[in-house]
Amino acid sequence: MRNGTQTQGAAVNDTSRTYDVVVIGAGPVGENVADRTSAAGLSTVIVEGELIGGECSFWACEPSKALLRPVLARADARRVPGLKKAVAGPLDVPAVLAHRDDMVNHWQDEDQVEWLNSVSVDLVRGHGRLDGPRQVVVTTPDGGTVRLGARHVVAVCTGTGAALPDLPRLDEVRPWTSREATSADAVPGRLVVVGGGVVAVEMATAWRALGAEVTMLVRGGGLLSRMEPFAGELVAEGLREAGADVRFGTAVASVAREDGPDGEVRITLADGGQLAADEILFATGRQPRTGDIGLETIGLTPGDWLKVDDTFRVSAVEDGWLYAVGDVNHRALMTHQGKYQARIAGAVIGARVNGRPVDESRWGTHVATADSEAVPQVVFTDPEVAAVGLSAREAERSGRRVKVVDNDFGSVAGAIQYAEGYRGKARMVVDLDRGTLVGVTFVGPGVGELLYSATIAVVSEVPVERLWHAVPAFPTISEVWLRLMEAYRG
Template sequence: MAEDLPEEETYDVVVVGAGPPGEVLAGRVAEAGLRVALVENELVGGECSYWACMPSKALLRPVAALTEAREVAGAREAVTGALDARAVFARRDGFTSHWQDDGQVRWVDSAGITLVRGRGRLAGPRRVAVETPEGGSRVLTALHAVAVCTGSRAVVPDLPGVADARPWTSRDATSGREAPGRLAVVGGGVVGVEMATAWQALGSSVTLLVRGDGLLPKMEPFAGEIVAAALKDAGVEIRTGTSVAEVRRAGGDGGAVALVLDGGERLEADQVLFATGRAPRTDDLGLETVGLEPGSWLAVDDSCRVTAVGDGWLYAVGDANHRALLTHQGKYQARIAGDVIAARARGEGRLDTRPWGAHVATADSEAVPQVVFTVPEIASVGLTAAEAERQGRRTRVVDYDMGQVAGASLFADGYRGRARLVVDEDRGHLVGATFVGPGVAELLQSATVAVVGEVPMARLCHAVPSYPTISEVWLWLLEAYRGGGGSPAH
């Protein structure tokens, strides 16, 4: 009956999904004076805060710290034991706020954003129906924009026996409280290598199963090779060219997992982690009510507007648009999209849509930075050499052994690492950089600034790195580029 229908609530903007992109976008438009509703059916703060970035790096940091101590004479002698797994888990739990979102909710309230708990679904143009935890319903209408910020989920392949085997996904791997005796990790991407690094150090005997012929196939080949060597040194068994055909768990929860590999070989483990990719969280989002395919990635323009929906009211920000599945890129997109929504709400006719303009997310295609927190770390931004070649660019690639840098040799005895610059010779500036080695994550922002700023190579030579730091690798890369010589130690 008509009287049973929920009353519609009107906002300027409705954001579905309160992970980092959703929070940033909601905050951005709220700062612009718009009324915002933020819809979330799990924890405010999303995947990154509770099951991805923060807990995974909290697990990995003690591994790196212990390894770095063992690689410096004097400190090495003071290290007398293995990681204290209980202390590592306790520290990890602190960084996830013990899976409570009270602090995030307080921020939402302080920003003047209306938090709506429940599962939100599109219900036609500019409308979001919310099923509340209490079993009720609310309908939110957006005057200006609806933004889908629902993220992505781990994909578990549809293999015989996999459902009954109850495998780990990335969520289980980052929130686990006890190291399995034998852990099989399926997948050689970022999640696979990071979790292999963490759980090997926490006490598991890890076997890494990789379908391709190497690790981290989207990065420079030497990055995967160096990390593979380090994982093997740590005790991880790596099997490349291997696929899983079937998974079976014996008995109850405590039974062993049997993985049948292509070719019929059988591998037993106490737990298996599938790190085999991501899918969009759009399958139960009501996309069909606005003419879109349920469960699909949402194609957007550079302002993050969904291109297949008319009138420009629907946006997709973060993983859901498949542009760059990284938290920091999702937050970057949220800042861009938030400014676009606010400008259009104010009736501004002309937006700055030039490359690198205020209203386009140019960095998604030109300068995506990423750190892989393995031991050693990998830090990269922009194009790999292979990507630049596929784009038809005339490039020059410059490599350098980071162990030859004075600051690196001070950082760790026997420092092992490598750096690469990819230079567009026609345009005269950097389009890609990759660093592999202990402590390289903090080199990445300088490379990102160089790529985004399109700093001429001749000008970069005037950016003098402090001696003796690892960042002095920039000097020797630039010297190699200009054809100079000299000893890295002087």
């Protein structure tokens, strides 16, 4: 590398090395930070104790969508006249699981390592921990130690892990988290899903369609509580129609696995009721992977989220040498948003180290404005949910004067062509004082592909009156934009 002695992209085994930038965590976020700092001419090393490519590539986005794609394609086909009989049978479970395995390269990361080599980023495999300012000590798989010094920056990109509830002897039950749910090699006969967020509804959708009897236990009164209420309502309807048992206002008091490691799981509910299952998935939130990365050596609390400014410098660390990018900073826990942050962080690190100006203006090159104002998300359920920006509730709480405009997809010709009996709803939230959109939500089959247009409208602050002149093609689902504009004008 550019320090003159490293082999480009090779795994490093030397006991002590110095780089311009040390990145801890080689998921998509860490990879993007490293790519951008290397492209800026900074010698960069990345540290990873698991697979290069991280959670998204091997246990989250890629495998979950591989499981869900045939589920949703079949659901769509069953709504098209002439196709219903052709797709009347069950899914080919071995083929679905084999496709999932192919999509994650059978949990091998050689391609990712090859990519690191191509962008001149060195790799040290092992568990990295901070050891004072600008110092990282890595315990390698063979028990050795590598000390990495950073001339300028250490970037923490360690992401999050599943947050499990505090239940007695839960570890003995061997519960599923998102990792087990996306990598299981067989369909459980009975699956209990605890939680009502994105992971819970997506995995309930997938495993129900693959043949499991699914029961969802949701502490609150609805699904997808951070989104518009109608989104969770329509997803709950879809799950129930698919045969899932969705229960609200329900909490788990205790769990136990009877008759050995392969025995059934006995679940006692807070109201005294009981359930039995073959597996139980806890999809009850995420927590930062900061518990064992040496935060105490620089005066921070292990296990905490790392609070950052809009350029991803950790606010509590003097001299600005520590950055935290992606889920670990708790700004927006989604892969695409983490990669957005990484592109910004890599660029701003390169600018600062190389003495170039930093653009910290709103929507500037070196700030993550979209983290608070235009975060897009798709939930791959039946029906799909796609949303960007603020919900109506969030917009009102922020003090904005807003107008909420709703439209049922039943009035959209493209939706009727897409599927017989198409059910769905669209909402846009308009800031009346500025005349721009601050939030958009779509629910219905195939709406994920509408999201980028909505994201552009929110990010670009396009006046709603100008959107009247953005003509959607007929007959496509995007015609819902015209229906929303008509409703807005009254």
